[in-house]
Amino acid sequence: MAGITDDIVATVLESIEEKKFDGDEQKAELIKKEANQFFKDQVYDVAADLYSVAIELHPSAILYGNRAQAYLKKELYGAALEDADNAIAIDPSYVKGFYRRATANMALGRFRKALADYQAVVKVAQKDLDAKAKFEECQKIVRRQAFLAAISVDHDKKTVAETLDISKIAVEDAYEGPHLEDKITIEFMMELIQKFKSQKLLHKKYAFKMLLDFYNYVKTLPTMVEITVPAGKKFTICGDVHGQFYDLCNIFEINGYPSETNPYLFNGDFVDRGSFSVETIFTMIGFKLLYPHHFFMSRGNHESDVMNKMYGFEGEVKSKYTQQMSDMFTETFCWLPLCHLINEKIFVCHGGLFKEDGVTLDDIRKVDRNRQPPDEGIMCDLLWSDPQPISGRSASKRGVGCQFGPDVTSKWCEANGIEYVVRSHEVKPEGYEMHHNGQCFTVFSAPNYCDQMNNKGAFITITGDNLTPRFTPFDAVPHPKLPPMAYANSLFGFN
Known part of the structure; x- marks a missing residue:
């Protein structure tokens, strides 16, 4: 670019x-x-x-x-x-x-x-x-x-998840769509995706049930999830999707739907900007619940209350469902893991490395993630930082996080036994870019971002016995005539 x-x-x-x-x-x-x-x-x-x-x-x-x-x-x-x-x-x-x-x-x-x-x-x-x-x-x-x-000092205050009573939500006889009785099945997911493609919504009862099950599951996960990819088995890493549901479906058409033999990691920024963020996040939640050990999700800087208020996700959830559901998403996003470690050699996070030297994998494991992203520290850097071509560190033009150079990446990888870092967070013309002598890669999976950037999307594939990243670029596919940022807060000029 x-x-x-x-x-x-x-x-x-x-x-x-x-x-x-x-x-x-x-x-x-x-x-x-x-x-x-x-x-x-x-x-x-x-x-x-x-x-x-x-x-x-x-x-x-x-x-x-x-x-x-x-x-x-x-x-x-x-x-x-x-x-x-x-x-x-x-x-x-x-x-x-x-x-x-x-x-x-x-x-x-x-x-x-x-x-x-x-x-x-x-x-x-x-x-x-x-x-x-x-x-x-x-x-x-x-x-x-x-x-x-x-009211935050009131420790007795209950979360939406704690007060939600799904049994009181009735499913009308007129509802036509997938029904979720107990656990999600592959048949339910395929029917759900077709429902979304036809621009119809999952019933509120089932949407809340999926979100509640997801909330309860991600709470049990560590801040850094460690993944083992067996020898000869494929693993796919995707970057930002940003509510581009039809492009998400295209990834699955190109690379195969998620399964126990076709695992995926999506590296943050699932929502905002794109006007099909509800469809996108429920598709991801569904696959996570169906394949909890073969479908992974890292938190991005847009899985936060501030971003969701500005860039459309809150408005979209309120329009398609309710404020209560929006509030529950806010609670749920706080429990998403911040990063993943693949085969002890590939470190994957949304933003990048750190303002300070000496951060270890154990330091990351100890981070309390159940909060809105802070302005400083390990959690902030994981969600917001960017690589730069020159050595050293620079203040980030984003206003949070930092820009880190090839020497920073090399030193951190050597100290922590890492071969390379995969991050997302930035649009790239081909959907990906190599940095820092092959020790850092950006992958971005929202093609023609916001219907205006004309970029390709891409995803990375590796195998357990060959960790060399292989990149697959892809073009945007048509979507219904709903523009990006349709639900963004128009008062503040973000749309």
Whole structure:
């Protein structure tokens, strides 16, 4: 992706150099116009790079604000915050700077800071109905957080799972679809998938039963699940799926449905953005319950309350089922394992390695995962970090986690007896990418991400006696005309 972006940026700049202009300010303005068009066309990498060139020539609040918006679209919240700060420093009356900073803080779960920025906008633009709506919605979230914090000291407070009484949920005679009596069968799963493909829902009673059984099972799992793949047996690792249910089904069509002889590991970010996240997660839950020792799921950074509120999963569950079910998903996601270790040699996590040296596998095993992701520490890094090509560590442009170099990966793998790390978390043109001299691999399994990136998806296969990763790229398949982010919180600009 970087090479393609660099080529496009170079071509644009060459065409601009052929023109005459009066100084750097006019040249920066021309580059900004080109960047704006790329942003409009949803080519955010190119737009951000062009804004950067323009900023070097003649920095302005608008340029920083525009680049901040491009970074927000790329989920680089830390970089967006920095640009919003720069925009406000140049022009304290630049309202969009406060908007951008508030949106980044919202995505990072820093709701009180976001509220302060929305409040600043409302004071300046008292007739701005959009600003007022954002302020009021953010205020509700802050108040709800305060309420939840106040009652959290009540150790007698029961979870949704503890209060749920499935026996009281009736199945109407008019319901046409799979019935779940006791345990899930392969026949139930095939019928369920066909039901979902026809854009119909599983009955609420059975959906709650699946979720409750899944909740009770994942609570028993360790933070790091260890997997043994026998010699000669295949094992498949998939990356982000992000609610792209029809592409998930295509993986199974290409590579075979999950079974005791065809095991899978899905490496986080099952939900959000894609508008079929409910269908996706229930399909995965079903296979996990059917094949508990041959179907594995790692938590991603989008299996969290903040992300689900912003990027659509909460809205989708509420639309298709109920708020109670959404709350139960929040509880359940907190129990998902954070990583997997395959044959003691392949370490698989959603994000990446650590801000600090010396983290061991035993340290990871001891992490208390039953919580929302923190801003620092082992759990944060496992969910949020990214590899970088240069040595050492850098602050993450995402605002949490870190960027880690090849020396960090090499040292950590050697200390822990690991051959290589598999992680996901980033879109790649071919669906995968090799980093750090083959000691780190990214795999991403949501092709044409958000219906706009034109990337391939991919999955990895290994065998127990040959751990060399083999990559299978695949293209997106058609899906019903429901756009991505259809259930996202439109107030905060994430859709």
